[in-house]
Amino acid sequence: MLNLFKIAIRNLLRYRRRTLMTASLIAIGVIFVLVFVAIAGSFKLMMIGQITDSMLGHLQIHRKGYVASIDNLPLNLTMKPSAYKKMVTVLESSTDVDAFSPRLKFGGMFSNFTETTNIRLNGVYPEREFRTVPLLADRIPEGKKTLERGEIIVPILLAKGLKVKTGDPVVIVATNADGSVNGKQFKVVGVLESATGPGGRDGYIHIEDAAEVLRMSEPQVSEVAVRLKKFDRLSTAASSINGKLSGEVNKEGTPIFEVHTWEQLSPFFNIARMIDVMTFFIRITLIAIVLISIMNVMIMAVYERIREIGTIAAIGTLPRRILSMFVIEGFCLGITGAVIGNLIGGAIIGIVNLVGIRFNFGQQKGLLLEASLAPGEMIAVSIIVILVAVAASLQPAFKASRMDPIEALRHV
């Protein structure tokens, strides 16, 4: 085998410039894929992280039917206390769940005593909320990053519009489930930057204050946000939790809960999908580049060496040896391109991280792009390139192996 490789490499070096050009073409393709995958992939993961970790959570559980009218924040679709307790048991027993946060969501009026406007509010248990959506704290540039009873964190657009600062007293007025109106005074302790996606412009108060405003004897839950230990287990975890919860049915026998992943709740999922589709097409392009360039070079190589093929065939080289001689040549070319591509691609990604490219996403400014490349990705791209290189040389190699020695020897 070693000798077949030696012959292949010598033959490749015989047409140095052509070999170099083909290997470079493959390398450029590999670089393109790796850099794109690293940057677009990291961009995607960061965006998903921004969405899930600042507001949404990895998945959410509601009472059946809530999501259909989620924009109204309906108070008649909260979970019954007994049902909520069962759900807590399920979540606490799940090994995938890192944290979860029950929320009581409602819409109300927000007043600074001179002006009044609409507000959407989340009543939360602060520590649990901060644990479930860890980027929430980052969205509070001024003020403290905790929340006591009687305190409110207001969204920045509202604070600006109504010229409200931390320390200011404000009033929240809301209509409860029975239709009667109630109000409560709060102290502004934080101003919250917007996040992209649903719920990104909500204010926060303590869940018990929310229950008090809504005149509930004990806090009801309209939404539970769940954070998983491992994000890549999203779909398995979601279906396992869904499986356990679907056992909880009402008198009519229909499930009382609905489980949604962030993908079903955020329109950004379609953008994430677009990035995946683009990555897919860039990979296809790479395959086409490798296929065409190697096939082209190998067809030329076979054509140029017809007499040599005739010679080695005449002296008794078996057809399969001749076949492997050319396939190994394509293989070496592929591996050279892959190695060069991986080295340069890796270097470019390193430089991108060193330079530190920043970008904006929605209201979030100056996010640092951390392009990262899994070794698995490099290996996968290399394997694809090498397999395609071998596949591309098969046809010319087969042709060489089937040549009639007499005709090949007569070729000029």
Added chain:
Amino acid sequence: MSLIVAQNIQKDYQVGDVLVQALRGVTFDIAPASFVAFVGPSGSGKSTVLNLIGCLDKPSAGKLIVADTEVARLDREESASFRGSHLGFIFQDFNLMPVLTVYENIEYPLIMVQDVPAAERKDRISRLLDAVDMSGQAGKYPYQISGGQKQRVAVARALVTNPSLVLADEPTANLDSQTAYAVINLMKRMRDELNTTFIFSTHDQKIVGEAEVIYRLVDGQLENGNSPGNNTKGGTLHA
């Protein structure tokens, strides 16, 4: 025992509507360790005969036995391994592998055609390098040596697998006459040393004289029929 038995072999080529009869019934018999020449003008069928003996092609009719093997029965793969184990080839254009050195060219059949262990390879190659007087150029590439030297390397490559028969189709056509003599004499000396049968073709009358058995081909037939006097082994025949 004959090494080669050819009985009334014919070879036809269909070229469009025309049937070209390259060999029209050729019969001969070659003993082991002979030094044989097929002679004749261009187009007389020399290459065709050598290709048939060399198991590169099959007769259209007749019987051809080489080293106890009816070669017409072999398929592609079997022909290749038969050539690899019993035959050596020398070509008009030397046909060395340009990417391999002199040493590696001689080594090639030992690795790619037969699986000879490294130690024995080294042994055989250095002995042949000495025999063809190319030991000093072992590391050179074909483009760095002369035509005569290339053909000496080709002789070594043909012999390195210990074949019973070496076929050389016009081995001296691209050499000046002095070098041509030297190459033919080298082949003869190798026959003397190794008892390998050599069959070569030529249209050069000066070289023919070096052969011990001479077959003259004209229009696909052996001259004077197949009279036994024309292929007396051991004697040099002149036309």
